[in-house]
Amino acid sequence: MTKHLLLVEDEPLAQARISAILRKHRPSWVVADTAQSTVELSKALDNQDVFDLILCDIHLADGLSFKAFQRKKIKTPVIFITAYDEYALQSFDHNCIDYVLKPIQEERLIKAFEKVESLNTIPTSPIISVEFVEKFLQHYSQKTYKKRFLTKSGSKLSFTSVENIAFFYAEGGVTFLVESGSSNKFIIDHSLNELESDLLDPNKFYRINRSFIINLKNLMEMKPYHNGRLALSMNAKCDEAIVVARERVNEFKSWINQ
Structure with missing residues (x-):
């Protein structure tokens, strides 16, 4: 069954990796739109009804993707792509369909796709609540590495x-x-x-x-x-x-x- 995806990712290698996995394992799925910044993501979310699934990196070029979720009711299933902290992962268990750690493992992303396919109904309430986004942004600390x-x-x-x-x-x-x-x-x-x-x-x-x-x-x-x-x-x-x-x-x- 065809699904239309919003791919939110600002790293070319990660974009290519996800696209290659889609072509190999879900050739009928279509990347209908892409976003590489919170600004682009916010605009895309204004028309989220056209998407069956959102693949979303947390950290984009201009900040956390969660900033684009503020004041929006997200009813489209979301798979987050992340390399970040334990707080985030624990929170995701209750506020999105799945999360995939970087570096992206082919088998792990496929399992996330299978989880999406197992959904039988369209959510009647937001998958990601405004309250969760606000709490996440308050407590979340971006991982930094030594330079x-x-x-x-x-x-x-x-x-x-x-x-x-x-x-x-x-x-x-x-x-x-x-x-x-x-x-x-x-x-x-x-x-x-x-x-x-x-x-x-x-x-x-x-x-x-x-x-x-x-x-x-x-x-x-x-x-x-x-x-x-x-x-x-x-x-x-x-x-x-x-x-x-x-x-x-x-x-x-x-x-x-x-």
């Missing part, structure tokens, strides 16, 4: 921008940062667990095994490795092979293909 790291080399202290980091690795209880190009390495005062869970943007950095976190921007090449693993070539030298753990290979491939 630079204080590094140590001997007695010398300096700053390294995240854009210039090829990878992090841990050895002997010490965490090292390795610069792209120069391959200079520095000690930092953060564990890999802290980097992964709180400090690094998950759309740019990925923990490939227990000892390494890599920056996608500085990934040069991938090759098959022993026992179903992948060996990576980065834009920096390393004394040992940089290998994606076997149990993470499928997720890693989905991550780089987002």
Whole structure:
């Protein structure tokens, strides 16, 4: 059955990822309109009756998409796309059809589509209430990530921008940062667990095994490795092979293909 979608997403890679999944698994569904800002979304919501489903990223170029939901009665099913905090996810359980985390997993988005298809009736009351939007905007804090790291080399202290980091690795209880190009390495005062869970943007950095976190921007090449693993070539030298753990290979491939 044909469904008409409003796709709200300002990242070209994410747009392409969603469109590719739609073409593959729901070829009869049509992206009837798109929005890349809260201004465009607000205008599109004035005609929401023409949409059967809204796929909506939370963070757009000009702010939170929820700002466009203010003072509007949303009766169209919404799937939110998010990489944000626990408060948001708990709230979504009661105020939208589903939510999908970034980086977008094909299987997870398909399950969200199936949930939409299981709906038998058109809601008579708003799916997202004005009260919920107001409460969300009051309590929601946008996730921010580190832009630079204080590094140590001997007695010398300096700053390294995240854009210039090829990878992090841990050895002997010490965490090292390795610069792209120069391959200079520095000690930092953060564990890999802290980097992964709180400090690094998950759309740019990925923990490939227990000892390494890599920056996608500085990934040069991938090759098959022993026992179903992948060996990576980065834009920096390393004394040992940089290998994606076997149990993470499928997720890693989905991550780089987002």
